[in-house]
Amino acid sequence: MGQPGGMVEPGTYILYTLLMGSMLLFSQPSAKAVIDERTGLITFPHYWGSNLAGLIILYSFIVGCRYYVGIDYKVYVEIFLELKETGSVSREIEFGFEFMYKVLNLLNVHFTFIFILMALFQMFFFYKALEKFPFILPWFTFFFFVSLMMFSSMNIMRQSLAWFVFFYALNLAIEKKWGLVLLCIFFGYSFHKTMLIGVLTYPLLFTDIAKNKYVQIGILLVVTVLASSILTIVLAAVSPLVNLLGYGYYIDNMEYMYEITAEKKVGAGTANALFFVVDIAIMWYSPELKENFKKYDFYKYYNLYFVGAILDRIVSDNFIMARTNDYLLNFRVVIMSFFFYFLFNTQTQKTGKRLFGCIIALIMVIFFYKAIYNRAADNSPFRFVFMEDRLQTRPQKLSNY
Template sequence: MEYICLYFLVIIIGIIYLNKNNINIIRLIFLILILFSGCRYYIGVDYPMYMKIFFFIKNNINDYEVLRLEKGYYFLVKFIVSINGTQQLTFLVIAFFTNYLIYKNIKKESSDILMSTLIYFLVGAYYSAGFNLIRQVMAISIFFYSIIFIKQKKIIKYFLFVIVGSLFHKSCIVLLPLYWILNLKYNRFIKIILISITVNFNFLLPKAYEILGYGQYTILEYEATTSFITLSLFFILALLIEIFSNRIFLDNVSKNINFFTILLVLSIFLNKKNFPTMNQVFIRMSSYFTFYYIILIPQLLGYLTKKYSKVIKFLFFICISILYFKTFLLQLPTYKYNFILFEF
């Protein structure tokens, strides 16, 4: 019931924004999303693990989970413990910074702020991902915001943001070379070569693992922690953006983000049967790219609705609404809340 109420509350506020065109209304939506995420209680696969980590850090127990923890999250918890805060306060702080950075980038880059906000809220790979992948979504939001520095060619700011992101999830550090990779220009011939390399690489990957002595990983039964329905939607949208990239006036960095998303999603599809164990790596890394579709999709929809019909935008809204209910009603447990932020 709470998920349904959240849906209609956000949609009603969105309709008010259409009439008033006041950015404070979008801020209200994000405030609601912060509170709903930050005050959730035992929702999310990793929730019990984070409760355990908080207990260990609070009591100075050097458990394996604590020792392998990224320092950014570790010191955040240490600070919250020092002010008598609870793990619930940690969730709320993470929810605030994650949603704040996403809001700031939407405001800065989106051609349709409301549509970007609705995409972020309704598509399961975005807002609800923060219920589970807490540290990585924090890192993703930092990288998402830092993309503007690649476009502005501010290398020091970009590097600083990515390094800070890696303090919450180690995978973020491998994104440092993107400053150069995304600023390059790739013509059609080079893109065909890169697609060919990607396909052959993924077909040869299981054999490479066997040669290196890790052949056992290629036969493990593994279910990827992603929705292939959502992934298929991303792939179709990415192909459309590639086709219409010049007509929707994408800058070079945005074009490259879209193209490399195509390569990553293609790798995931190829490995679904070929080498499913490897998909966890590809899915984790593709998340950094797919978040940028919060910005790219409204640009595509703007072109398609102007060129063909406004019905396209409405049908897209219906599709992502279905994804919302599929994620929140069918995959998440009954919503419970906890407002205990400090121990007295």
């Protein structure tokens, strides 16, 4: 579906569109509410069904069978081929991820199974996390694609998995199911140590820290203007934590990190303007959102989003800090899903709210296709492993990672 360095062929646009469309279409039954005639309670009895099982398999197969799609792809392949050649893993990776590599090596399977398994794990926790609020599943699926979270999940796939596990673990923590919480933390940590950063955000769940919408918007405006000055202070404060978590190699390989940062910033001006408008709108309507979705512990997730949105203005130009902030900023997709559900289901000022929602959704779709056109983070053109004439079989001895 395209050659490296060539123009993005129509097949890439079609593939991503069909994948997004399929996931949106087949998520609908899971989002359908049923009202109990006796109690009046709203339930979602059909959340887990063959549709979600099929989507997990479909997504895992398509995304897992990619070939050299994404900047980080070559690194994951390199580790696996080095293991096959030498019998050991020469790079420092988390024990869960290393265990998966060694099992796949013992089974003598193709390196494609690394990506199939990681996509499968991601999608399983994707749907487990949304089990608490099925009605936002279609919107979450939509924003998963058009906000480019899906593209990120193909690059920083270990951290993306850790975030989905973290999201699910938060739901469990709110329900005080501590045994399952600890298991999730252990699993997520075994794939990416930064899972601990997510754990450290737990105090943000205790109370509503963003009650006044005017104060929220004021803070957003201030940090947007003073971002660069604040970043200098933040970097000095967090550098020890980066080294403590064992990710000092990001600092040692800043040239490679800047390459990824530059790729992520393709179209960043448009994205910054778009999300500035979206964040302002969400903050403006936050009192209504908190009231409407009170039973779903909305303010707890909103706290994480709010802190992440503020930090994003400060750290977005620094790859290391931006990745760290993803544990908070990814909740923007959660909050946007609630927000758009609200916009399209509210009974007051319906026309204006829905028009605003349609305009933002359309701009984000354009943003999504523009990212494909710009080959953002090398996620296009899309190539299937089984359609290649020759596949890599030996490590290339990468030295910049």
